Amino acid sequence: MYATNYHRASSLADAARLQSSSDEAKYVSGGMTLIPTMKQRLAAPSDLVDLRHVPELKGISVSGNRVRIGAGTTHHEVSTSAELKAACPAICHLASHIGDPHVRHMGTIGGSIANNDPAADYPSAMLALGATIVTDRREIAADDFFTGLFETALEDGEIIVAVTFETPARAAYAKFANPASRYAMAGVFVAKAWDGSGRAAVTGAGSNGVFRHAGLEAALSANWSADAASGITVDAADMLSDIHGSAEYRANLVKVMAKRAVAAA
Structure with missing residues (x-):
């Protein structure tokens, strides 16, 4: 871990001032990502501006x-x-x-x-x-x-x-977690608005990060049910593939998590 200067901000204005005083300063709150990254020497901010006390x-x-x-x-x-x-x-x-x-x-x-x-x-x-x-x-x-x-x-x-x-009329989240990290290999959050429309977003599975699933939203807006969620199509070409699971595996997980989320909601 490289040397860095630590600053405890007392207000938003103080935090902005401290961060702008260096071209290589970074904000830190819980530090759950930044600190491990610094320990691995993959990041080397000159200054850390702590936001926990703002x-x-x-x-x-x-x-x-x-x-x-x-x-x-x-x-x-x-x-x-x-x-x-x-x-x-x-x-x-x-x-x-x-x-x-x-x-x-x-x-x-x-x-x-x-x-x-x-x-x-x-x-x-x-x-x-x-x-x-x-x-x-x-x-x-x-x-x-x-x-x-x-x-x-x-x-x-x-x-x-x-x-x-x-506040939604109904909402739920279901994820299939990596057993080691607890990060989502596929997670689906569904929400039903008071006007009956449905929104749904997928994390852990998409090759470009979190995304809304239009097909699932359309299905839930028409019929809020687990059966409607299980009938969606998830294109494996849009899914992430790594040592933890193939794109096809994650595509199936999205459907399973979507069904579980709707049932829970």
């Missing part, structure tokens, strides 16, 4: 049908929030199955979304819930935020402050 990034609130989760909220806090569980239990369930207890107590929703790992859980929830990513500069629709493997619409120095979304 009050503007904290908290969960539900106002009417609108949910707001601060970017610095840990997976454990999401999974155990009674207020959030009453509004959208699916996202609590998702958070409770991320990694292990250490990861859940340190990792944050903002860090996960900003990193956009192709096998991370939260990006699928953001897409399926039609969430808005709120930064210190603007608001970005989830459909426009995730742009590819480990790529997002964030600009240099931009900080995710919170995510917001409307």
